[in-house]
Amino acid sequence: MRLPLAWTLVAAAALAAAPTAPATGAPARCPRLTGAWQSDNRAHLQQVIDDHGTCAGPDRRPRPVAAFDWDNTVTKNDVTDATLSWALRHDALLRPARWKDTSAWLTDAADRALTEACGTGVRAPLPTSARPRCTDEILEIREHATTTSGAPAFAGTWNHRRTVPQYAWIPQLFAGRTPAELSAYARAARREALAAPVGATRVLGTHTVPAYVRYYDQMRDLIRTLRRAGFTVYIVSAGAEPITEVWSRGVGIDAAHTVAIRSVLDRHGRLTTRTEGCGGLPATRGEAIPYIDGKRCWINQEVYGIHGAAAWQRRPPTHRPVLAAGDADTDVTFVGDATGAHLVVNRNKPELMCRAYDDADGHWLVNPMFIDPLPRRTDPYPCSTSAYTAPDGSHGPLRRPDGSVLPDLFDAG
Structure with a gap:
């Protein structure tokens, strides 16, 4: 590599x-x-x-x-998400000893939600194909950084311009597998996603996700x-x-x-x-x-x-x-x-x-x-107020190198 x-x-x-x-x-x-x-x-x-x-x-x-x-x-569409979709439908993830071991920022609420939805049994394959609640919790955390009940899935301190926990969490979910195994899952997901018609979706748990790439x-x-x-x-x-x-x-x-x-x-x-x-x-x-x-x-x-x-x-x-x-x-x-x-x-x-x-x-x-x-956005982008994400996660105005603030700008289509 x-x-x-x-x-x-x-x-x-x-x-x-x-x-x-x-x-x-x-x-x-x-x-x-x-x-x-x-x-x-x-x-x-x-x-x-x-x-x-x-x-x-x-x-x-x-x-x-x-x-x-x-x-x-x-x-x-997202090829990591396509591979995660395939893995969830084929029980390819291994259950961790503790869900909190998967991420430095995973909350107690997320740990409880995943444990309740996915069961116990260290290193056994997660039965996600037969446990839609487990699939739902994983997808909700991946997509929205919350549990299905709406509780924050990640908390703590990180540099918001260097990482985002739910992105880092996906390769962490494949812990225990080898790179060759993960590549094999990706190849299977690729074949499937390229064969699906443009616009195709599938339902995983209660989530509707793209089925094609x-x-x-x-x-x-x-x-x-x-x-x-x-x-x-x-x-x-x-x-x-x-x-x-x-x-x-x-x-x-x-x-x-x-x-x-x-x-x-x-x-x-x-x-x-x-x-x-x-x-x-x-x-x-x-x-x-x-x-x-x-x-x-x-x-x-x-x-x-x-x-x-x-x-x-x-x-x-x-x-x-x-x-x-x-x-x-x-x-x-x-x-x-x-x-x-x-x-x-x-x-x-x-x-x-x-x-x-x-x-x-x-x-x-x-x-x-x-x-x-996408259709043309009708309201302006909030360049002057909240478009910039600071390292601490707060939002503020975008500035040019000379310090001037960008005005709000409209989508040109």
Whole structure:
């Protein structure tokens, strides 16, 4: 899963010394994007490829980097959720000794609700296929961070720009399984989700969830074109890494270029509830996952070889992706770090959409979802009041680098 250290150090040194001028003559020789995009987005993306691709001929510069979120950016619907759905219907989760062992922030109320709904019996497979109450509790905690009775499922202190407990909780639910087993579940879920018709749903307990996933054709084409043009393309996701790797192979991205939540393994090679750290943080129970500022940290660490506290900081342009794409507030930091294009799939997430519509550097591109796009939002995004999520979880106004507050902005569709 990791890039070799020698490659990382060489690449980082080359980047530090590299010129940043675009390849001359690139437009005539770079591969062309296809497919339907909003407005002139395709032309803008093509210009970035032409300006920064190494396709014009031999070039001493390091390969430019592009980084993509996965769920609802490259695919329609969430592939970790699709795998969880499959696991719940096939009794693939193991019952923990105590539910509170699964997360550092799980509340007593959630522990009681899960124990009552799912029964007892250490390390036995959870009979979720026959216990809809158990499935309901797990899905409610995953979706809303509450129990089915409405009690908070997580409490305590965490950095809200580095993690969110219910995201970290999904790989923690697979503790006791091996990465190979989790990958097998993901492959089975992938076959099922790709075979289901667009728009299909299923009922799990009392929850209605999507039953299908689709790769966006435009994103597949964009990734393929970038790679042909000499870009190194990474996936950076807040999903479970073995699951994301199964899906990223479908767009030609291998495990070495797929970064997601990485579970620490025990001495038998099984997943634990601990996750690898970033930016100088050791392995923890989910305190530094690829989430908001955490995505910047993981890109800096895994792509550019920057370790310690410096990995949390915005780096010089030579150590940032040229193009970055996302769909949610969890992506706002790394998408904003891109030097050539910030591509946003519009799902009406306020912090990301405020940044996109403010378009401070003229490089933000907004595109509706390619399948079943949302209707245009009629009320403005609360950019001036509550769009920003602070590390302590409070909400406030979004500010530009000069300190000025963004005004409320309307959805342009």
